[in-house]
Amino acid sequence: MTDSSVPATALEVRLASRPAGWPTTDNFEIAEAPVPEPGPGQILVRNKAMSVDPYMRGRMSAAKSYVAPFEIGKPLDGGAVGEVVSSNSDDFSTGQQVLHALGWREYAAVDASQATTVADDLPSSAFLGVLGMPGMTAYVGLMDKARFQQGDTVFVSGAAGAVGSLVGQLAKLNGAERVIGSAGSAEKVRLLTERFGFDAAFNYKDAPVGEQLREAAPNGIDVYFDNVGGDHLEAAIGTMNDFGRIAACGAISQYNATEAQPGPRNMFQFVTKRLSMQGFIVNDNGHLKREFFEHVAPLVREGRLIHEETFVDGLRNAPEAFLGVLRGDNTGKMIVNV
Amino acid sequence: MTDSSVPATALEVRLASRPAGWPTTDNFEIAEAPVPEPGPGQILVRNKAMSVDPYMRGRMSAAKSYVAPFEIGKPLDGGAVGEVVSSNSDDFSTGQQVLHALGWREYAAVDASQATTVADDLPSSAFLGVLGMPGMTAYVGLMDKARFQQGDTVFVSGAAGAVGSLVGQLAKLNGAERVIGSAGSAEKVRLLTERFGFDAAFNYKDAPVGEQLREAAPNGIDVYFDNVGGDHLEAAIGTMNDFGRIAACGAISQYNATEAQPGPRNMFQFVTKRLSMQGFIVNDNGHLKREFFEHVAPLVREGRLIHEETFVDGLRNAPEAFLGVLRGDNTGKMIVNV
Structure with a gap:
């Protein structure tokens, strides 16, 4: 019909x-x-x-x-x-x-x-969005790939985007010690702290990312959710605490580059600080779909997750x-x- | 007394x-x-x-x-x-x-x-050596950090060293499809294939590592055991198959550098190929000591592991x-x- x-x-x-x-x-x-x-x-x-x-x-x-x-x-x-x-x-x-x-x-x-x-x-x-690919990406990256634990300090780049804004909120709702976000405008930085509940945020265009991150995370970070790559990744590696974990989700800083960009110059810290990094694509993680939905849908219905x-x-x-x-x-x- | x-x-x-x-x-x-x-x-x-x-x-x-x-x-x-x-x-x-x-x-x-x-x-x-820190480092990095599986193609840098030569042999003894090593002299390269049983080996001083690795691993690599860092790490990332795993053990190329060396320019492949990298220090892994000894000591007694x-x-x-x-x-x- x-x-x-x-x-x-x-x-x-x-x-x-x-x-x-x-x-x-x-x-x-x-x-x-x-x-x-x-x-x-x-x-x-x-x-x-x-x-x-x-x-x-x-x-x-x-x-x-x-x-x-x-x-x-x-x-x-x-x-x-x-x-x-x-x-x-x-x-x-x-x-x-x-x-x-x-x-x-x-x-x-x-x-x-x-x-x-x-x-x-x-x-x-x-x-x-929140119950679709971006929400699932945020959930899988934070919980499974970065093995988030209560008490972690979490840094998210591209934090005002569809995925990033959910990562920060999910971390806070699950007991993060501190959540820090980076974004590319003063307006977005304001939104991160005032609307999405991040503890600290900075505009990566204002000053070197490493400097701003160290200031925002005086006790270091335990988890980095990477949407940006490039200088953000190097800054995160440099600020990581021992046994820190990186979920590599995207690298928007690289997508339109026509030649290879410089890589992080501090990769040896993976050894000295026993860091781990896991790249992922949400489509590989269908086995987590039910868990994701059961975790996130109630938060959306109760209005506890701003999307x-x-x-x-x-x-x-x-x-x-x-x-x-x-x-x-x-x-x-x-x-x-x- | x-x-x-x-x-x-x-x-x-x-x-x-x-x-x-x-x-x-x-x-x-x-x-x-x-x-x-x-x-x-x-x-x-x-x-x-x-x-x-x-x-x-x-x-x-x-x-x-x-x-x-x-x-x-x-x-x-x-x-x-x-x-x-x-x-x-x-x-x-x-x-x-x-x-x-x-x-x-x-x-x-x-x-x-x-x-x-x-x-x-x-x-x-x-x-x-083989039953001490270097042996334990090889075992922990390959088996636990890089999650070696039968059928993997494995690349080891610094492969003629105390750790590297054991990594390659342990991989072969446990069913690796192919084991490739890099070293810094023609004599060591010869030893890798003739004495330690590597399937292929190259001298990293002869030509760019990426070129030589691609030639030695036409079907890509699944595991990289990194003792060297720098250009070796970039080459390994570029040659990795989907879901490849890196154990970051050392970065001898960086130890005596007085300024930061260029980092891998292809970190975005962590996402597209869902790579993982785990830095480690053997001392953190005391819980694997018994398993290591039970696995490796018989191989030493039987003369199956050349050290x-x-x-x-x-x-x-x-x-x-x-x-x-x-x-x-x-x-x-x-x-x-x-």
Whole structure:
């Protein structure tokens, strides 16, 4: 049964060309395409909200990485929430809200196995943020990869972003001694301490990261959640206490660099201080999904976990919204209302 | 009861001054000092063999680290094996062979709690090498920190040294797919493949480490045991397979550097390849001592683990022997016959 209001054609955003360095809107093409017919076992979803995330920059390059690159001339993809408007699957019926991976388009034909219904007592955008990939990333990185323990002092870089703001709050809610964040504007730094409850925060553009971190963490740090790489990573290694742990989640400082950036010059401290570092990608950690949801959903329902969202309206503005994430324009999760 | 042949005075090696950069024999003083009287609960040991190790370079500097610095004007210390010549402890009697931590002197008054008797069916030097700290370091780093698994391809830097040569052999004996080592001379490279059973080896002075490693490991590496740091670490990160693991044991390339060396420029691969790195110091791992001994002692008794030793005779030559270790003159474990 198909919703009679489904049009014949709809918009999608395609990769027009691969960027060298910083991408621009010229790397994207907004195209009108036939709305797909859902095949056997598929559902047709009218997207309401979609996610734009820093990791998508990597997929714009041709290099093989942990997610397949976007293809030139094809629509991009990524997390989205929408309404089922037609179903060839016994598991879904029209009108249901589903989370799936075919964003960057107004209508998507999705394999039923790739869609999940989302609870309707929570805003659908939450499933792209605090209860979606960014929330899961924060939880897995802090709890599993950095093996957070009560009493730890935690440093988070890119702390005003979708992931970082949740890492800091989860640490505080679980008994961190002190939580420190870095961000790239005075406004974000203010938000970190006043709204997200960080104990200290600094603007990494104001002075060398190492200096500011040592001042903010006079007793050193036990956990570093790395979203930035580069000088932040070197500063964190230098400030770590013995047996400190690093969760390596991203390196936004490197994504648009056209040549290799200097690496941390203090790697020998891994030995002297017995540090550990674990790189991770959230998709590998499906076995923690239930634990994550059971831990975080109640905090969201009770209003104890603040999740900022920055909304941009209209699929046509999705490329600009994505570029904004790379520049750091957003606070919390950037969502495009399709 | 004291052995009547104990002299009134004996030699010890003291720290004369702290080096800046490479140490020289001028940083050491050979002194004649009264042989100590063992106090209550102590034993007097006539040292027969002592260990000189790269980590001692760190202790020559004043900087606080994981082991206390040597003190100027005082004798150095370190692993040694000797014969009990006088005992004020019920646990030891004269004539026993013991392992203890007061090397760099001919006679040592050792607390009974700090001495261990060693099996007399194995050469006493083995307890400074394959069954001592270097062996334990190799075992702990490979098995526990790098979580070695059958079928792994393993790369070891500084592979002809006391620790490295054991890492490679333990990996092979436990089912490594391929073991690759780097060393600093053609002679050592030859030893690695011909004597220690490495599958491939290269001289890091011949060409960039990254190039040589990629050639030696066409299918990438799963484990890197790092004794060297610097360009070796960057090359290993670049060659790692997904979910690769690094045990950070040392960074001999950095010990005598007077300024910070460039760091690995490819740290972002920790995320994309989900790498992990664990720094460690063997002394933290006493809980693995029994497991280590049960695993390694039979291999030594059966002659299945080749442990090279380079012997230098005479305590007066200990400083030069130590400098030789830093330069890489030794193959396998460097032992000073006191």
